[in-house]
Amino acid sequence: xxxxxxxxxxxxxxxxxxxxxxxxxxxxxxxxxxxxxxxxxxxxxxxxxxxxxxxxxxxxxxxxxxxxxxxxxxxxxxxxxxxxxxxxxxxxxxxxxxxxxxxxxxxxxxxxxxxxxxxxxxxxxxxxxxxxxxxxxxxxxxxxxxxxxxxxxxxxxxxxxxxxxxxxxxxxxxxxxxxxxxxxxxxxxxxxxxxxxxxxxxxxxxxxxxxxxxxxxxxxxxxxxxxxxxxxxxxxxxxxxxxxxxxxxxxxxxxxxxxxxxxxxxxxxxxxxxxxxxxxxxxxxxxxxxxxxxxxxxxxxxxxxxxxxxxxxxxxxxxxxxxxxxxxxxxxxxxxxxxxxxxxxxxxxxxxxxxxxxxxxxxxxxxxxxxxxxxxxxxxxxxxxxxxxxxxxxxxxxxxxxxxxxxxxxxxxxxxxxxxxxxxxxxxxxxxxxxxxxxxxxxxxxxxxxxxxxxxxxxxxxxxxxxxxxxxxxxxxxxxxxxxxxxxxxxxxxxxxxxxxxxxxxxxxxxxxxxxxxxxxxxxxxxxxxxxxxxxxxxxxxxxxxxxxxxxxxxxxxxxxxxxxxxxxxxxxxxxxxxxxxxxxxxxxxxxxxxxxx
Amino acid sequence: xxxxxxxxxxxxxxxxxxxxxxxxxxxxxxxxxxxxxxxxxxxxxxxxxxxxxxxxxxxxxxxxxxxxxxxxxxxxxxxxxxxxxxxxxxxxxxxxxxxxxxxxxxxxxxxxxxxxxxxxxxxxxxxxxxxxxxxxxxxxxxxxxxxxxxxxxxx
Numbered sequence: 020x021x022x023x024x025x026x027x028x029x030x031x032x033x034x035x036x037x038x039x040x041x042x043x044x045x046x047x048x049x050x051x052x053x054x055x056x057x058x059x060x061x062x063x064x065x066x067x068x069x070x071x072x073x074x075x076x077x078x079x080x081x082x083x084x085x086x087x088x089x090x091x092x093x094x095x096x097x098x099x100x101x102x103x104x105x106x107x108x109x110x111x112x113x114x115x116x117x118x119x120x121x122x123x124x125x126x127x128x129x130x131x132x133x134x135x136x137x138x139x140x141x142x143x144x145x146x147x148x149x150x151x152x153x154x155x156x157x158x159x160x161x162x163x164x165x166x167x168x169x170x171x172x173x174x175x176x177x178x179x180x181x182x183x184x185x186x187x188x189x190x191x192x193x194x195x196x197x198x199x200x201x202x203x204x205x206x207x208x209x210x211x212x213x214x215x216x217x218x219x220x221x222x223x224x225x226x227x228x229x230x231x232x233x234x235x236x237x238x239x240x241x242x243x244x245x246x247x248x249x250x251x252x253x254x255x256x257x258x259x260x261x262x263x264x265x266x267x268x269x270x271x272x273x274x275x276x277x278x279x280x281x282x283x284x285x286x287x288x289x290x291x292x293x294x295x296x297x298x299x300x301x302x303x304x305x306x307x308x309x310x311x312x313x314x315x316x317x318x319x320x321x322x323x324x325x326x327x328x329x330x331x332x333x334x335x336x337x338x339x340x341x342x343x344x345x346x347x348x349x350x351x352x353x354x355x356x357x358x359x360x361x362x363x364x365x366x367x368x369x370x371x372x373x374x375x376x377x378x379x380x381x382x383x384x385x386x387x388x389x390x391x392x393x394x395x396x397x398x399x400x401x402x403x404x405x406x407x408x409x410x411x412x413x414x415x416x417x418x419x420x421x422x423x424x425x426x427x428x429x430x431x432x433x434x435x436x437x438x439x440x441x442x443x444x445x446x447x448x449x450x451x452x453x454x455x456x457x458x459x460x461x462x463x464x465x466x467x468x469x470x471x472x473x474x475x476x477x478x479x480x481x482x483x484x485x486x487x488x489x490x491x492x493x494x495x496x497x498x499x500x501x502x503x504x505x506x507x508x509x510x511x512x513x514x515x516x517x518x519x520x521x522x523x524x525x526x527x528x529x530x531x532x533x534x535x536x537x538x539x540x541x542x543x544x545x546x547x548x549x550x551x552x553x554x555x556x557x558x559x560x561x562x563x564x565x566x567x568x569x570x571x572x573x574x575x576x577x578x579x580x581x582x583x584x585x586x587x588x589x590x591x592x593x594x595x596x597x598x599x600x601x602x603x604x605x606x607x608x609x610x611x612x613x614x615x616x617x
Numbered sequence: 618x619x620x621x622x623x624x625x626x627x628x629x630x631x632x633x634x635x636x637x638x639x640x641x642x643x644x645x646x647x648x649x650x651x652x653x654x655x656x657x658x659x660x661x662x663x664x665x666x667x668x669x670x671x672x673x674x675x676x677x678x679x680x681x682x683x684x685x686x687x688x689x690x691x692x693x694x695x696x697x698x699x700x701x702x703x704x705x706x707x708x709x710x711x712x713x714x715x716x717x718x719x720x721x722x723x724x725x726x727x728x729x730x731x732x733x734x735x736x737x738x739x740x741x742x743x744x745x746x747x748x749x750x751x752x753x754x755x756x757x758x759x760x761x762x763x764x765x766x767x768x769x770x771x772x
Contacts, residue, residue, distance in 0.1 A: 096647040098634065123633070130648065169660060206660055232650035232720035240645045244638060244736075251634065251740040304743075305662030306632035311742035313630040317662035331661040537647075 029238040030092040030538035031055065036133045038148065038155065040222055041082075041140035045148075045155035050134060060091030060134060061516035062117060063554040065106035068137060069115070070561045079110035079214075080196055080221040082141045088187075088227075089135035090125045091516040095235040096537045098247060099518035101126040101308025103135075109213040110221070111198040111369070111422045112443035112467050114562040120187065120202060120210030121307045125516060127185035130231025142223040147188070149179055150229045160225035165191055167362035169206040175228050188226025189216045190364025192410040196220045197420040199369035199445075203361060207315070207331040208307070212366050213444060213466050238539035246532050250525055251311050257482040257524050258312045262304065265316040266334030267297050272480040273339075278453035281343040282396050283375040284439045284578060287450035291348040292338065296321050300350070305331060307518060314520055323351030330354045331361070339448020340371030345378060346396030356403055363410035372445030373419045373426065374405050379437045385430060441468035442572050451579050454479045455495055459502050459592050462573045465558035473505035474523050485526045495588070499596040504548075510558075511551030553616040556600075556608050560617070569606035570597075618750040619673075619692050622654060622728060622735055624666035628745035631656050631664030635737035635746060642736040650720050653728040654737055657714070666746065668728035668737075669694060669715045677707035677716055677725070686725070693729050701725070 031050075038045045050064070058064045065087040077083040086107045094100050103125030109116025128136065132153040145160040158178065163171050172186040185205060193200035193216030200216030201209045219225075237243050260268040273279045274290040281288055300321040306313035320328045337357035342348060347356075360367040374394075381394040393401055394415070408416030418426050423445055427438035439446045444467020451458035456475035464472035477484060478501070486508055487501060505523075512522035512530065522530070527544050535541050542550075563569065573593060580586040597604065601612035633656055636649035644651045654668040671692040678686040678694065685700035686707055703723035708716045719726045728735075730748065738746045 096637075126649075130650065207662065232648070234644075234646035234648045234651075236646055237641060240641045244641055247634070247638065248740060251742055252744075303627065303662070304630050305664065306630035306742075308632065309634040309637045310630075310632050311634070313632065313742065315662065329661050 028539070029236045030096065030540075031060070032129060032132055032134050032233075034133055035089075035135040035137060036150070036155065038136060038138045039140050040138060040142040040146065040224060043142070043146070043157045047133065047153075055092075057550070058554060059511065059514040059550055060094075061089050061104040062106065062510060062513035063550065063557070064091075064135065064514065065089040065104050065117070066115060066554065066558055066561065069106055069108065070557060073108065075564050076566075077108060079108040079113060079116070079218060082222075084108050084218055084221070086138040086215065086218045086222060086224070087135065088120075088125075088128065088138075089516070090129050091134075091514050092538045092540070093515040093517055093533055094134075095126040095129040095308075096237060096243065097517065097533050098250065098309040098311055099307055099521040100516075102516045102518055103128060104513055104516050105202060105210055105215045107215055107218040108565070109443075109466070110196065110217045111214040114442060114467070114565050114567055115465055115558050116213035116215060116218070117466055118201070118211040118213055118215055119513060119516070119519065120204050120208055121518060122185070122204040122208035123308045124185045124187045124204040124208075124229065126308050127229040127231045129235055130233050131229050132231065132233050136227070138219075138222060138224060141221065145194075145223045145225050147175060147226040147228065148224070149175075150227065150231075152230060152232055163225050164194055167191070168203040168364050169362060171226055172206050175226060179228060181230055184228045184230050186226055186228045188364075189219045189224075190362060190410065192363045192365040192420075193217055193220035194225070195410065195412045195420065197365055197409060197412065198422045198425070199366040199373075201364050201366050203364050207305070207361065209332070209361055209364075209366070212368065212469060214366075216364050235537075237537055239536045243533075243536040246529065246536055247309070249529070254312065255524060257477065257484070258520075260482075261314040261520060262312050264298055264301070265304075265314050265332070266336065267294075267316070267338065269335045269480055270294060270297070270338055273335075273449060276453055276479070278450040278479075279339065279343055280448055280450045282346050283344055283372075283379040283437060284446065284450070285379070287453060290343065292342070292350065296350050297338075300354070302329075310518065310521065312520060312524075318354065320351050320354045323349060325351055325355040328355065328358065330358050333357050335448065336368050337371075340368045340375075341402070342371070343448055344371050344375035345399075345402050346375075347399045347402055349399050352399035352403065356399075356406060359403065359406045363406065365410060368447045369422060369445040370406060370409060371448075372439060373409070373423050374402055376423045376426065376434075376437055376439065377405070377415065377419055380430065380434050383437070385432055385434055436577070439576055439578070441575060442466075442567070444468045446576075449476050451575055452581075452585075455592075456498050456502055458575060458579070458589065459498055459596060460506070462575055462589075462593070463502065463506070463596060465555065465562060471519055472509065473502045474509060474519055475502050475505055477523060484523050486523050495592070499592050499599055503596060503599050507548055507551035507555055509551070510554040511547050514550070514554060549616075556612065556616050559602075559608060560613070563607060570604070573606055618752055619671055620730070620748050620750050621670045622666075622668040622730070622737065623747055623749045623754065624656075624668075625745045625747075626663065626665035628743040629656065629664040629666055630743050630745070631658045631662070632742065634740045634742065635666055638736050638740050642731065648720075650717075651726065653726055655714070655717065667713050667715050670713060676710040676712070680706050680710045682706065694727055696725060698724060
């Protein structure tokens with residue numbers, strides 16, 4: 020039956036698949052038990068492999084980068100257990116890159132017999148991989164170049180002759196190594212930030228298809244059923260909002276705080292959307308593996324040039340980044356723009372941010388070479404054209420495809436002032452001036468300006484989350500502790516791997532219950548928090564190794580500090596954050612902290 | 618009246634919790650391939666689950682060359698494992714795709730309503746699953762169409 024501390028018998032398969040694209044070879048490999056004891060799986064394990072197996076200073080788009088897909092002990096067995104974590108050195112930021120990928124792909128990888136997949140080297144010509152219940156086959160994908168992700172998925176399913184395959188692939192953006200290109204699972208689950216799609220494109224890997232029919236053995240099947248039943252048919256306020264409206268539910272919440280940013284974060288204001296139109300365009304919901312929330316909305320474009328076209332997972336990111344930041348408030352256009360980002364395979368937050376950067380530069384008279392096209396705030400049609408150009412690296416799209424930081428460096432002429440990013444990752448649609456926890460969160464996230472790393476923005480929007488011990492205490496004094504706790508907890512749930520929306524909205528004790536029911540492993544909340552802290556510090560050390568400057572990079576663009584008073588307050592929060600984390604004034608983990616954790 | 622598990626495609630989110638709990642309940646492991654209920658998904662997000670409908674004159678029973686399948690008194694399909702050799706013609710015969718092959722045993726698996734208390738229905742977050750008869754669905758349709766007519770009559 021296996022002892023309680025045996026990490027091999029339940030939940031895990033115990034093996035990863037190492038794929039060499041140059042040799043077109045794949046081999047199974049055991050995961051050392053010590054690694055799983057310390058890092059659990061998913062994000063923790065992926066980052067650990069990356070840290071151990073790649074030397075400092077590699078080119079993220081070069082052969083030495085590794086593209087890692089990693090599942091965790093809960094994958095395939097619990098609600099939202101279809102996720103996997105994707106990690107590699109990011110071509111956008113040159114530090115750790117990583118993103119959760121939703122749907123069913125991760126579960127299928129485990130059903131195929133592996134906890135993870137490490138993709139190495141580069142294929143001579145475009146290929147796709149088919150993992151068939153443990154057996155790996157490589158197929159030519161040259162005829163798929165230029166195809167969108169859905170077209171690619173359909174073609175792969177046709178060629179292999181199996182419509183239940185779970186496919187994750189890149190679109191033209193990934194092929195052209197647009198630095199914020201995404202990998203998209205099952206045509207609709209975009210993963211997401213930091214350019215994992217570009218890494219795949221640089222390796223000539225067009226896609227991965229998986230079919231798995233193996234068991235995930237469960238330690239206590241009856242107990243697991245009872246535990247799943249607890250959240251299957253009940254929703255709290257947060258889950259109910261997502262269930263009904265998706266992340267569009269956040270729109271009125273951020274707008275009423277005056278935290279909905281417009282025009283490249285020049286300011287924030289209310290919004291000009293017809294919320295009724297957005298909500299009534301929803302036809303039904305779609306959900307990831309066993310998820311009781313179902314935050315994905317299937318909608319029909321309600322009006323305008325693209326009326327009638329269907330869309331999946333339209334929500335806040337499209338409304339804020341493709342919408343508000345670009346001064347575009349036409350729902351019909353935004354749903355089309357969102358569809359394009361999905362199909363072309365690129366991160367809509369970064370895409371919207373880089374276009375809004377171009378719009379501000381244009382309005383301030385900075386020219387982009389010979390391109391005479393009107394790039395101005397509010398020009399929805401040109402935004403749609405630009406999305407296509409970015410994905411194909413045409414015209415100024417080629418410049419913008421490298422992200423705001425690199426684009427500003429190329430243009431110079433002071434355009435760096437208008438590049439809204441932290442560590443090279445573009446800032447999402449929440450105003451850090453109004454949302455202090457988010458300000459600290461996007462400054463300290465290990466992948467750059469990512470609001471989801473702590474998801475503290477949800478607290479600021481007014482949701483009560485079971486996982487934060489600071490409920491209703493809104494004084495800024497507690498902000499560093501709140502953010503740190505959330506960051507560590509989610510680093511751990513990203514390693515189990517479950518969805519963040521599910522992970523933030525269920526009791527912490529349920530997470531440890533799931534873990535013990537599926538795997539038989541008993542871990543206290545303190546131990547789970549400790550694992551999260553370990554993972555966070557490992558990412559920090561990786562980043563420092565890759566040239567992160569510590570405190571200097573844990574910073575927001577000047578635009579967000581209208582006066583010295585605000586800057587001082589922010590600096591004090593960073594001081595306190597470092598103190599809580601056991602880091603020195605420069606944001607470098609102290610010796611004792613490293614010894615304690617790593 | 619013959620009862621079976623029905624899925625409402627207007628409500629089904631394609632989450633597959635039914636597949637998951639079916640496999641845990643029937644097989645003690647997490648493996649949707651061993652579930653007796655399966656979803657079908659059409660891009661960009663239309664979903665519906667299918668389980669055995671206990672046909673009056675089941676094509677699967679009819680076509681089995683070894684008479685390994687029978688229709689029991691309670692209407693459900695039964696399998697004589699010792700007669701089955703996994704040819705799969707029953708899987709092909711079902712127009713609903715409600716039968717699949719067990720990945721290990723290589724024999725057909727299909728819904729048996731967990732006896733009389735289907736597990737899947739208890740977990741569906743959208744209440745898209747119910748145990749019903751075709752006649753019940755028809756009754757609902759008659760009532761709702763009539764209601765719409767009544768509501769459309771001007772005061």
